[in-house]
Amino acid sequence: TVGKTITCKAAIAWNAKEPLSLEDVEVAPPKAHEVRMKVLHTGVCHTDQYTLSGADPEGAFPSILGHEGAGIVESVGKGVTNVKPGDYVIALYTPECGECKFCRSGKTNLCGKIRDTQGKGVMPDGTSRFRARGKDILHFMGCSTFSQYTVLADISVVAVTDRIGTDRSCLLGCGITTGYGAAVVTAKVEEGSTIAVFGTGCVGLSIIQGAVKQKAKRIIAIDLNDSKEFWARKFGATEFINPTKISRNKLLQEHLVDITDGGCDYTFDCTGNVTVMRTALEACHKGWGESIVIGVAAAGQEIKTRPFQLVTGRTWRGCAFGGVKGRTQLPGLVDDYLNGELKVDEFITHRLPLSRLNESFGLMKEGGCIRCVVDM
Numbered sequence: 176t177v178g179k180t181i182t183c184k185a186a187i188a189w190n191a192k193e194p195l196s197l198e199d200v201e202v203a204p205p206k207a208h209e210v211r212m213k214v215l216h217t218g219v220c221h222t223d224q225y226t227l228s229g230a231d232p233e234g235a236f237p238s239i240l241g242h243e244g245a246g247i248v249e250s251v252g253k254g255v256t257n258v259k260p261g262d263y264v265i266a267l268y269t270p271e272c273g274e275c276k277f278c279r280s281g282k283t284n285l286c287g288k289i290r291d292t293q294g295k296g297v298m299p300d301g302t303s304r305f306r307a308r309g310k311d312i313l314h315f316m317g318c319s320t321f322s323q324y325t326v327l328a329d330i331s332v333v334a335v336t337d338r339i340g341t342d343r344s345c346l347l348g349c350g351i352t353t354g355y356g357a358a359v360v361t362a363k364v365e366e367g368s369t370i371a372v373f374g375t376g377c378v379g380l381s382i383i384q385g386a387v388k389q390k391a392k393r394i395i396a397i398d399l400n401d402s403k404e405f406w407a408r409k410f411g412a413t414e415f416i417n418p419t420k421i422s423r424n425k426l427l428q429e430h431l432v433d434i435t436d437g438g439c440d441y442t443f444d445c446t447g448n449v450t451v452m453r454t455a456l457e458a459c460h461k462g463w464g465e466s467i468v469i470g471v472a473a474a475g476q477e478i479k480t481r482p483f484q485l486v487t488g489r490t491w492r493g494c495a496f497g498g499v500k501g502r503t504q505l506p507g508l509v510d511d512y513l514n515g516e517l518k519v520d521e522f523i524t525h526r527l528p529l530s531r532l533n534e535s536f537g538l539m540k541e542g543g544c545i546r547c548v549v550d551m
C-alpha cells in the first residue's frame with residue numbers, strides 16, 4: 176500500500192445536522208512531513224457532535240470528523256523522523272512542532288505551525304488527502320479519525336508503547352487528557368483546595384481525577400443529570416449538586432459561595448454553556464479564585480460578568496487539550512496508566528463498530544454514557 180491510494184470505509188459528514196454516512200473514501204499517500212495512520216480505535220467527543228450540529232464557526236463540510244483516535248503508522252512521507260511504519264500512535268489535534276513561537280514560549284501548549292490550514296480542513300500544503308464520490312472531503316482538527324485510514328502532519332502524532340491498547344490510548348487523544356491537564360497542568364490545583372466542576376462528562380470526570388491526584392479537599396461536581404452523581408463520586412467528587420434542585424431564591428454561584436466559606440479556589444466549565452461559565456467565574460473565591468473555561472460554545476455566544484468580579488481578584492482563563500503538550504507529555508500519561516496511576520478503562524461505558532458510529536451521538540445525551548469507543 177505504500178505510496179498508493181488506499182480505499183477504505185469512513186463516516187462522512189456531508190452536511191451539518193445530518194447523520195454521518197458510512198462509505199468508501201480514497202485516502203491519498205502521505206506527502207512530505209505527513210503520516211498515514213491506520214486508525215484502530217476512536218472515541219467520540221462532545222466536540223464532534225458540536226461541529227456536526229453546525230454550531231462550530233470553523234465547521235466545514237463535507238468532512239471526516241473525529242479527533243480522539245489511536246492506531247498504527249501505515250506509511251510516512253519524506254522527511255518524517257519522529258515515527259516509522261508500525262509505530263503505535265495517538266492523533267494530536269493540538270500538534271507540537273517544538274520550533275514555533277508558541278512551542279518555544281514555555282507558556283502554552285498551543286502550536287502555531289499548522290493552525291491556519293488545520294482550521295480550514297486541509298493539510299499544511301492547502302489540499303485534502305480524502306476523496307469520496309469524486310469530491311474532495313475536508314479534514315477535521317488535523318485528525319479525521321472517523322476513517323479507517325487518515326493522513327496527519329508528522330507533528331500531529333505521538334508514538335506510544337503498544338502495551339496500552341489503542342482502545343484505551345485513543346481516549347488520551349482528547350477527553351481524559353483535557354480534563355486531567357486542566358486540573359494538573361493548567362490550574363495546578365494545590366493540596367487542600369476546594370474546586371467545583373460544572374458538567375461531569377468525560378472531561379469533567381477527568382478534572383475530578385486530576386484534582387484527587389493533587390489532593391484537593393473538596394471536589395464539588397455539578398450536573399443537570401442526576402445519574403452523573405454516581406460517576407462523579409466514583410472518580411472522587413466529595414459533593415454533588417443538581418442546580419435545578421437548590422433553593423429557587425438563590426443563584427447557584429451564591430449557593431456555592433455560601434457552602435465554601437467565600438468561594439472555590441478553582442472552578443471549571445465543561446458544559447460549553449456561557450451562562451454556566453459566568454456562574455463558574457462568580458463561584459470563585461474573592462482575591463484568588465480561578466475559573467478555567469474548557470467547554471466550547473456555539474458561534475455567536477459570548478461570556479459576560481461584572482468587571483468588579485475581576486477587579487476583586489478572580490481570574491478567568493481557559494485551555495485546549497488541558498494545556499498538555501502532546502508529543503512531550505502523552506508518553507508519560509501512558510506510563511501513568513500502565514502503573515495504575517491514571518484511570519482510563521473506567522471512562523469506557525460503551526463500544527460500537529464503525530458501522531454503528533452514529534448511535535454514539537444519541538448515547539452521549541444519556542447520563543449512562545461517559546465515552547463510547549468505536550472499533551474501526
Ligand code: NAD
Pocket residue numbers: 220221222225349350353373374375376377378379397398399400403418445446447448451468469470471472494495496497539545
Ligand atoms: P459530555 O457531553 O460528555 O458532558 C457534558 C456534561 O455537561 C453532561 O454530563 C451534561 O449533563 C452536563 N451539562 C450540560 N449542561 C449543563 C448545565 N447547564 N449545568 C450543568 N451541567 C450541564 O461532554 P465532554 O465530552 O465531557 O465535553 C465537555 C465540553 O468540553 C464540551 O463542550 C466539549 O466540546 C468541550 N471540550 C473541550 C476541550 C478543550 O480542549 N477545550 C476538549 C474536549 C472537550
Ligand code: AHE
Pocket residue numbers: 220222223231232233234268269285290349471495496
Ligand atoms: N473551532 C471552534 C472552537 C472549537 C474549540 O475550541 N476546540 C478546542 C478543542 S475541543 C476538543 O474537543 C481547541 O483546541 N481549541 C483551540 C484551537 O486552536 O482550536 C471555534 O470557535 O472556532
Ligand code: ZN
Pocket residue numbers: 220221222223242243349350
Ligand atoms: Zn474532544
Ligand code: ZN
Pocket residue numbers: 270271272273274275276277278285286287288
Ligand atoms: Zn509549534
